[in-house]
Amino acid sequence: MTASATAPPTARRTASPSGALFRHDRFAVVGTALVAAIIAAPVAALFAIAASGQDNVWPHIFGVVLPNALLDTAALLLGVGLVVTVVGVVTAWLVATCRFPGRSLFDWALLLPLAMPTYIVAYCYVEILDAFGPVQSAYRHLFGFVSRRDYAFPEIRSLYGAIFVMGMVLYPYVYLCARAVFFMQSAAVLDVARTLGASRTAAFFRVAIPLARPAIAVGVALALMETLNDIGASEYLGVQSLSVAVYATWVNRGSLAGAAQIACVMLLVVVALILLERFGRRQQRYSGSAARPHDRGSPVQLAGIKAWGAVAACLLPLALGFLVPAGFLLREAAGLIARNGFDPEFLVFVRHSMTLAGSAAVIACALGFLLAHAEQHARGRALGVMVRLTGLGYALPGTVLAIGTMVPLVALDAAIDAATRSLFGLSTGLLIMGSGAAVIYAYVVRFLAVATGTVETGFHKISPHLEMAARTLGRTRIGALATIELPLLRPAVATAALLVFVDAMKELPATLLLRPFDFETLSTSVYGYAARGSFEQGAVAALAIVVAAFLPVLWLARTSRIPLPREMVALTSWEGASH
Amino acid sequence: MVFTGRLVLARILCAAGLAALAAEPTLAQSNEVNIYTYREPGLIKPALEAFTKATGIKVNTLFAADGLAERMRSEGSNSPADLLIAVDIGRLQQAIDLGVTQPVKSEALDKAIPAQFRDPQGQWYALTLRSRIAYVAKDRVTDEALTYEGLADARWRGKICIRSGQHAYNTSLIAAFIARHGEAKTETWLRGVKANQARKPSGGDREGARDILAGACDLAIGNSYYVGLMRNGKDEDQRKWGNAIRTINPTFEDGGTHVNISGIVMARYAPNRANAQRLMEFLISDGAQHVFSDLNYEYPVVNEAPLPDTVKSFGTLRPDTLPLNEVARNRKAASVLVDKVGFDN
Numbered sequence: 016m017t018a019s020a021t022a023p024p025t026a027r028r029t030a031s032p033s034g035a036l037f038r039h040d041r042f043a044v045v046g047t048a049l050v051a052a053i054i055a056a057p058v059a060a061l062f063a064i065a066a067s068g069q070d071n072v073w074p075h076i077f078g079v080v081l082p083n084a085l086l087d088t089a090a091l092l093l094g095v096g097l098v099v100t101v102v103g104v105v106t107a108w109l110v111a112t113c114r115f116p117g118r119s120l121f122d123w124a125l126l127l128p129l130a131m132p133t134y135i136v137a138y139c140y141v142e143i144l145d146a147f148g149p150v151q152s153a154y155r156h157l158f159g160f161v162s163r164r165d166y167a168f169p170e171i172r173s174l175y176g177a178i179f180v181m182g183m184v185l186y187p188y189v190y191l192c193a194r195a196v197f198f199m200q201s202a203a204v205l206d207v208a209r210t211l212g213a214s215r216t217a218a219f220f221r222v223a224i225p226l227a228r229p230a231i232a233v234g235v236a237l238a239l240m241e242t243l244n245d246i247g248a249s250e251y252l253g254v255q256s257l258s259v260a261v262y263a264t265w266v267n268r269g270s271l272a273g274a275a276q277i278a279c280v281m282l283l284v285v286v287a288l289i290l291l292e293r294f295g296r297r298q299q300r301y302s303g304s305a306a307r308p309h310d311r312g313s314p315v316q317l318a319g320i321k322a323w324g325a326v327a328a329c330l331l332p333l334a335l336g337f338l339v340p341a342g343f344l345l346r347e348a349a350g351l352i353a354r355n356g357f358d359p360e361f362l363v364f365v366r367h368s369m370t371l372a373g374s375a376a377v378i379a380c381a382l383g384f385l386l387a388h389a390e391q392h393a394r395g396r397a398l399g400v401m402v403r404l405t406g407l408g409y410a411l412p413g414t415v416l417a418i419g420t421m422v423p424l425v426a427l428d429a430a431i432d433a434a435t436r437s438l439f440g441l442s443t444g445l446l447i448m449g450s451g452a453a454v455i456y457a458y459v460v461r462f463l464a465v466a467t468g469t470v471e472t473g474f475h476k477i478s479p480h481l482e483m484a485a486r487t488l489g490r491t492r493i494g495a496l497a498t499i500e501l502p503l504l505r506p507a508v509a510t511a512a513l514l515v516f517v518d519a520m521k522e523l524p525a526t527l528l529l530r531p532f533d534f535e536t537l538s539t540s541v542y543g544y545a546a547r548g549s550f551e552q553g554a555v556a557a558l559a560i561v562v563a564a565f566l567p568v569l570w571l572a573r574t575s576r577i578p579l580p581r582e583m584v585a586l587t588s589w590e591g592a593s594h
Numbered sequence: 595m596v597f598t599g600r601l602v603l604a605r606i607l608c609a610a611g612l613a614a615l616a617a618e619p620t621l622a623q624s625n626e627v628n629i630y631t632y633r634e635p636g637l638i639k640p641a642l643e644a645f646t647k648a649t650g651i652k653v654n655t656l657f658a659a660d661g662l663a664e665r666m667r668s669e670g671s672n673s674p675a676d677l678l679i680a681v682d683i684g685r686l687q688q689a690i691d692l693g694v695t696q697p698v699k700s701e702a703l704d705k706a707i708p709a710q711f712r713d714p715q716g717q718w719y720a721l722t723l724r725s726r727i728a729y730v731a732k733d734r735v736t737d738e739a740l741t742y743e744g745l746a747d748a749r750w751r752g753k754i755c756i757r758s759g760q761h762a763y764n765t766s767l768i769a770a771f772i773a774r775h776g777e778a779k780t781e782t783w784l785r786g787v788k789a790n791q792a793r794k795p796s797g798g799d800r801e802g803a804r805d806i807l808a809g810a811c812d813l814a815i816g817n818s819y820y821v822g823l824m825r826n827g828k829d830e831d832q833r834k835w836g837n838a839i840r841t842i843n844p845t846f847e848d849g850g851t852h853v854n855i856s857g858i859v860m861a862r863y864a865p866n867r868a869n870a871q872r873l874m875e876f877l878i879s880d881g882a883q884h885v886f887s888d889l890n891y892e893y894p895v896v897n898e899a900p901l902p903d904t905v906k907s908f909g910t911l912r913p914d915t916l917p918l919n920e921v922a923r924n925r926k927a928a929s930v931l932v933d934k935v936g937f938d939n
Contacts, residue, residue: 075930075933079930079933079934080933083936083939141797145804145808146804146805146807146808146809146810147804147807147808147831161809162808162809163805163808163809163810164809164810165809170793170794172793172794172796172797173794250758251796251797252796253758253794253795253796253797253938255938255939259760260933262660262760263760263929263932263933265660266660266762267684267760267762267765267925267926267928267929268925268926268929268930269688269691269925269926271664354828414659414660414661417661418661418664418668421664421665421668421669422668425668425669425670425672428672429670429672432672444672444674445669445672445673445674448665448668448669449674524659524660527657527658527659528658528660528661528662528665529665530656531656532628532654532655532656532674533654533655533656534656539657542659543634543635543636543657544636546634546657546659547634547636547637549827549829549832551829
């Protein structure tokens with residue numbers, strides 16, 4: 016795991032440009048390959064399952080399913096992509112560069128929708144906006160309508176409803192990535208643009224956004240992958256996405272192989288899109304200089320209508336993505352506790368959720384750091400490919416991935432069992448599958464892309480010259496890593512850990528399928544109620560997910576813009592001056 | 595270093611994680627029985643608790659929405675699962691097709707469960723029955739009887755609410771239609787029902803009742819027990835939905851009402867086989883059957899078991915005599931047709 020950290024001293028001899036430093040470092044390559052193999056194993060298993068298919072599902076898929084599913088999926092992705100980009104970038108820009116009433120509140124609060132599982136928000140909005148929800152009831156009352164047939168009202172259970180729900184829940188990915196970059200962007204760059212006659216708006220569109228593009232792309236990609244692999248909300252809102260087709264192929268038409276084939280093709284499309292985006296900016300360098308605090312330029316004070324416009328622009332997504340659904344849950348939960356009292360068993364679920372998500376966050380971060388570090392220092396093509404391989408899990412529907420996850424785990428269990436049998440005459444049975452370890456593994460497989468992507472963005476912000484300077488001043492590789500890169504990366508690593516933690520808290524399909532006997536987490540208990548058709552009764556657990564994710568999100572907001580330590584600032588500025 | 599604190603925290607988290615996980619039960623013991631269930635265990639819990647009380651055998655459950663049969667197949671001979679419970683004949687058949695089950699020979703089961711509701715080879719046994727019925731608007735529909743075939747009539751244009759055609763409950767109903775009328779006629783029928791939809795298929799069965807109350811549709815297709823759950827539930831809104839509707843048990847033109855089952859199969863490598871069979875037999879005892887119909891308003895599979903008033907209020911049930919294996923066999927064709935006619939679009 017620490018292959019790259021324990022790089023051989025030979026690397027020291029190649030004191031040439033940083034990229035070359037690791038080029039021949041076999042340890043980095045081997046370490047990355049090992050991680051890639053472990054993480055990509057479930058995906059490989061899925062490809063194997065796909066290849067084992069005997070009945071041909073494609074004529075049906077191409078002839079009947081795709082024409083519609085493709086349109087729905089494309090419209091969904093386009094819609095969600097548009098919403099998260101606009102909302103995420105605009106709010107990040109306002110918060111990072113302007114001053115207006117409530118700015119410091121919005122700064123962290125805009126992240127809160129991250130705490131909401133998409134399918135729960137979908138349930139909430141159906142409750143709120145459906146015919147008997149408070150909104151339509153008030154509408155009827157106001158205009159004297161009697162029946163739902165007497166008036167037109169936008170239907171929440173529709174494609175637009177799904178775009179709305181997912182856009183409002185997923186925009187924080189873009190907000191988070193863009194905000195970090197906007198905070199770090201040197202004011203000098205913008206000042207230069209302004210000096211050259213660009214208006215603030217022009218500077219935003221022509222300088223700030225292009226510079227932030229890699230980060231925004233990471234955020235949008237994460238949001239879109241979540242959209243693509245969602246089944247719960249899509250199904251509930253009646254959207255015929257490709258994931259729903261995968262599900263029908265498997266469960267109703269009894270073809271797991273066929274389902275795996277569709278999932279794999281979807282995966283390849285995602286990979287192609289990601290590669291395309293990377294190809295699009297292959298010639299561009301973004302690392303540049305991180306801003307010193309006093310270099311950031313003072314935020315622009317907004318006044319009057321502009322200030323209130325900014326408040327509205329931030330309040331709207333916060334309200335729609337968090338306040339409204341959370342308020343609804345709170346009302347339900349309060350009613351429930353008043354009626355039934357508080358069930359202490361519930362605290363066990365909290366412990367389970369936190370334990371699994373916490374372990375996954377720590378592991379994913381360690382691996383993500385290793386991968387990002389290896390990729391940063393050894394620019395070999397093979398290595399880059401391997402790192403990308405580890406991110407594939409994020410683009411697959413959760414249940415399908417869980418099926419793939421079982422294959423290597425059970426094989427490992429069988430090997431352990433055979434070994435202990437022959438050595439000690441003891442059967443361990445299914446050691447990993449029978450414990451929560453399988454769930455943690457699935458989380459890491461699924462969310463590693465989030466960790467790697469976030470840490471990578473952090474690395475992009477650090478000039479390679481920094482490390483070279485440290486090495487010139489006699490630091491070892493590990494020394495440079497520990498004293499220079501890690502502290503500089505702290506916000507990025509913290510962000511990665513918390514994103515994985517929050518995502519894992521919300522994860523449902525893999526948790527359901529891979530957990531041990533009689534093991535409830537918050538998300539499985541919410542689902543249990545939903546399965547009984549009374550999701551309102553799961554409101555307490557749903558709210559607990561939100562609260563448990565809420566505190567880390569607060570911390571996340573604080574860390575991801577923490578000022579650099581003084582020594583770092585000195586080094587950074589030195590590095591910036593050399594450009 | 596600033597980072598140390600967080601690393602320590604991370605280590606504590608990890609250690610706590612391992613400790614917590616180690617504390618969970620991992621391996622099956624002889625005085626236990628392990629159930630994998632597609633059915634949310636909350637509703638069967640009272641029956642399982644009664645079993646433990648009566649026999650001292652501990653019941654462990656694992657509930658998941660999908661993939662349990664695949665999990666059993668992956669786990670192979672090491673699988674801890676003794677029993678698999680599902681709420682749809684298709685799911686049971688899928689497990690059998692995957693080769694993760696074994697037949698059970700039990701005089702008690704064969705005697706109590708009518709032949710129609712168990713596999714001739716003893717591969718699966720029904721525990722309860724649920725009919726797929728029509729919820730109709732109390733104030734707008736006067737019919738006393740309906741046929742499934744008639745749901746395609748133009749008189750229902752824009753008046754029917756139904757959940758996704760790819761949901762197991764509907765797929766099974768359509769599969770039964772195929773078994774009776776063949777694929778061509780089923781396709782025409784499905785197109786007719788599609789044309790009659792008041793809204794895009796979405797939500798669950800209860801939403802059908804809700805939309806009837808809202809006036810968005812006059813007729814909804816749903817499972818029988820939801821009516822009981824809505825009318826007797828704690829949720830005031832749902833009570834209103836339940837009371838806005840009347841139930842009709844539709845029939846096939848030359849048959850009865852479509853009935854699906856919740857059922858149980860024995861795992862191929864069941865480590866606690868004897869306990870598992872004991873539990874199967876317990877679940878069709880009067881007490882357990884009573885729990886199912888009392889708490890979840892399902893029809894008991896055992897003929898002699900008494901019906902609670904709520905279930906009686908659904909009207910006399912005349913189950914269709916089509917063998918359920920036939921329904922399971924046509925499930926794939928049904929799912930294909932649903933896509934073909936764009937039922938959910």
